[in-house]
Amino acid sequence: MHLLCAVLFFLSHATGCTKGEAPAPDAKAEARTPKTEATTAVATREAKPAPSSPAAAGPKLCQHGVPAELCTQCSPELSEVFKEKGDWCSSHNLPESHCFKCNPNLTFASTQGPEAGEAHAPVPQEAWCGEHGVPEAKCTKCKPQLIAKFIEAGDYCREHGYPESVCPYCHPELVKAAGQQPPEFPEPGTLVRLASVDIERKAGIQTQRAEAQSFAQTLEVVGQLDFNQNRLAQLSARAEALIAEVKVDVGDVVKAGQPLAVLTSAGVGETQAQLSASKARLETARAALAREEALAQRGISPLKEVQEAKSALAAAEAEYQAALAGLSAAGASAGSTGGRYVLGAPFAGTVVLRDAVAGRTASAGQTLIAVADLTTMWALLEVPEESATLVKPGQKVALRFEGQGGHLREATVSRVAATVDPASRTVRVRVDLPNPDASLKAGLFLRASIQVSGEKEALLLPREAIQEAQGRHLVFVRSGEGVYQPVPVEVGAAQGNRVPVLQGLSAGAEVVTTGAFLLKTEILKDSIGAGCVDD
Template sequence: MISRSIITLFIFAALLGVAGCNDTSAQPPVASDQASEKSSDHAADESGAEHQGEREADSSDHDDHDAEQAPDRVHLTSAQRNRLDIKVGKAKSGSATAVITAPATVRFDSDRVARIGPRLNAKVLEVTSDVGTRVEAGDTVAILDSVALGKAKASYLTAAARYGTQLAAYQRNKKLAEDKIISEATLLESRANYSQARAEREAARAELKLYGMSPSAIQDISTSNGTPLSRYPLTTPMTGVVQQRDLVPGQSVGANDTPVHVVDTSRMWVMIEADEQSLPRLRTGLSVELHVRPLPDQTFTGTVDWISSELDPQSRTVRVRATVDNPDGLLKSGMFGTAQIRTQSERQFALVPIDAVQSIGERDIVFVPGDEAGAFRAIPVVLGDEGGGQVEVRQGLSSGDAVVTSGSFDLASVLTAGGRSAAHGH
């Protein structure tokens, strides 16, 4: 019995040892599971880092795209440049309130207009200069025939001949009187005849001058080589262009007729209708800029040289005259336009056309050219007063800076469209 108990006790102890061994061997699997979990977490971390890198790379790509579509830059393609009318000019210096804007009309400078006609009755033989012909001072514009001029030339020739005869007689008698060959009375009579002949010749010469003949032309009468004395060349007293020609061969014209007009269009008058409130700021010598409807891209400059002393009773405007240079003849009499008279002002700012300024959001911007063709940059500006189609730029732009003066609305449209495209790209 004892032996069985001992044997049973040994068996029970052996079983406990086996169980203990089994429990100890179960621990590594648990550790293995934890390592597996850590490995999984590490892999997840690496995967997350890779995704983060991809997101950062993707963000970098978008940043590059945003840089191309920068919110203050526009780059036009060649097709866009051809389609859009973009003009660049320089910002002027001045004050918008110092500009007087008024309607204006172009006129010929009256001091540069010659209305030509005969100074006696005549008949037209030939017209040598048609309308549009440029003539120089002294050129013949028509050839006339005048009976009265023929008679005046004949009288001059007679007077000149008698003068020559009496001059010779007086010189001869003067010598004879010195030699006591003739009496003093004869000498006095000869001198009287000579003086009368000289007076008659001078009177005939003066009459021909009144008819427009030059001293050289009068001198050449006696050597006309068969040219009729009645022949009358009508000449222009100034250089210019024939503006009017109311002459045809066979036509009779009188002393009061001026059928040919010659004008010098290198300088024109601009008649400006300024409002009466502008009178305190008006004076002669002020600079004027003229824009006319048929030539919207041209600017003509001039100077105020006259201010009327009375107001128009109906319109309550004062007439102001300016002389404007017109070397290329682009200005035509009768053109309507707008004149800007620049008065003096102590305040000086950069001035741009009102249409050059665009509003994007809460910002006022103007466009300036970039470093290459088709590139433009929007810059924010602080605006001042407006006047005469101009606006003051008090901050953001300086006078003389290049700025887009026409087409800024199109650039703003391209800019905002590019911004929306960039936003949708995300």
Template structure:
């Protein structure tokens, strides 16, 4: 009995150590699906960065934590490149170890106490493909040739050309500068999901297009073909001869004003001309007497002065009537007929249409009262509000197309054509826009003043352009991108592109990033974008 007790006592510590050993071999915070990874020889521990546990066993032991990269040591492929060959990798998110892919397995963030990307990209900070901090993971994704640091194509990045970045393996402790930043691959897990989402693609084609700039615009009468009509005298309207919408010619009588000023001006003209005739006769008689010696030369000088004064008074009287609208023939008729009536015709100064009428028969009017307005509507002005960033693209002579807002429920309203005639010289401090003036042809009078719409200004000549449907282009972080289907069904890669507007509403030009013949996602592109957005909805792969 004593021997049995002694054996039990001797074995008890061994059993306890075995239990403790199991606990050390697999900590309780490791999920059941996580692999412990390969075993390494003693002394295989890496150097060059700090860890939270200074135990002497293998550096890839599950119990160690890599403080430098914020993940468990056993999954840190940045410190142990040999693990890339043995650990399962997530191809959809940059070939990071599957066990720490927080987009595919959101629960591991808390389970492993993983340090996440501070920019909200949903991946471990040191393995974030979008931030470009992991050369290992970034290199595994298709490089779309985009400079993430300067947000432009790498081939067009002057900053990168001046300061080339190191490409290839990095030395220990060297952090790559975030220039090329490939985007993750998006995967729809099953063909059924692809059908449910309704993914559709379109071919990238080449067509002839012209670059156009769209802007808000408003129509107005051509100020060079518009006239406001006033009576020019104080009086009252005795007759109205024109009405709204009536076509008039220059010189047509629109109304008649009864004014004492007109009678006084005519009387002054008649009196002045009588004085001129009298002064002229006196001057002629004095001249002959002076030549015969009957009167001194001084007398001739006096009568010539009187004649000049009479002529000046006559010219003043004529000018007053000219200011009221009388022409030379009318002035001659007043003198011939000795007309002193107080009636003044209000006439149209230009050809056009009567577009405004305030005149009422019997109304008392002032010299500046606006009675009518006449406009030639065969041409109209268009005021275009262009943002200051686009002003440099505008120049006089460029073609303009204007479509009225709401004129057609289907958005295919009639386009009015014209050209830019003036570029504004100031920018509004409130809207940060400059006013551009264009002239539009309006032969049928369909265009009216003060109509709002969309103006398209052609800012480049026609040329061959690579185009895609507008629905294929998505916007992310100030950059346009499209999605290209990969060889593996249900997998799509993002391609950043540089786009320009065209003369069609349903397509855009791709100036960089695509070639004719490639296919891009149209329907479903927005859903794919949400998978790579900051704070993407759900996991990294659609399930």
């Protein structure tokens, strides 16, 4: 309520308001955690003298340069009050009376200042700690005695060691709004020293030399094997039929045209009868045409009779071809009778499915036998939609089959789907795999590594060597016995268990691998409340 009244007072009198200064911190808060003899590692850095904060003149200004109690960026709930009073800059989403872009000469003067009509002196903005990127009065790095005060007030970021309300890592927008730079991390000169080589050995710290190696960016995905759908035949009854005989079983290798099953169908029997009748009519029409042509040559039969005989022959041939096509569509041959017909293999391959049992009735369209050419298989990979644009036909792929003891095969991308699966949000990618020994089985689970970039040189380090702190990637370089320096680096996408270092590290540096996390905790001790030792 007091805050709302302050806003209304400001809008009525067009002057700032003052805010009382915080009381001086308790002397007890200045005490720090004493060191113990058990300490084996410390992070050292130069100590910075605490600069004095200038006395405030006029209204208390926030980091945005406006009266702290009226700032709509610090207190968004005040925006509606300014809008109701018609004091709002829609272009910059600020009160018009606070907008420095629309009013470059805008200042806020003390309500205790000159009389009306006299010039107002500009009010100095809150001093800023350029090294740590927070207001000087709230810098717990320069004034560690303030830590207890902010912890008691519930305004302390234990992860980064600053007041939560102005933490430059949690709220980088505040630093930017104040025209400052975020603090550098780790601070220049930071080192981690172990008390002795024996402690270094007991801590299990291991290092390796950073060496330039060739690598290519890869994309790790999963998938499974399937039959080559272009060489897979699913044989079925065209109409309801009785399975009279099954001649093959799963795993049998068959030749093109080899009989696989014998079926009996009333519909096929009817088509066979139509074929026999149309064949008889065709023979009769051919004989009638020959007779009419002979009579016409002797002048006995008119030419009209010859033309009619030719038309009858053409109709009989069409009827016969139609009946023949009907049998062929049903899988029956022209010589079969009694409604019996044979399902034959369309090409050489292996029987991979059998759902046919003698004496059972098969419905139309039911797959009874499937034949596949196993000389090639398809690896179907599921690529996340956000990475799908990186994958293109012709890229190299390394495939590892979990069911074959991690057996590795290399191939190339054949096809990339044009749609995203709505359920899994993945794009299907196909890889054609030669399978001359038929050792690959459909349904086999696999992991694939797709090379999505050309090869280049970079320093490759194990994942465990790369640590992340304060939003930056770090490695620890051994500069002497028990002495380690945290070095900020820029890294690329991980390649399996290795991470490429793009900038910040020189070849030949001795980098900590095992134990890097332990060293990271040492340089973060001041952030998590354990304290650190300053030389």
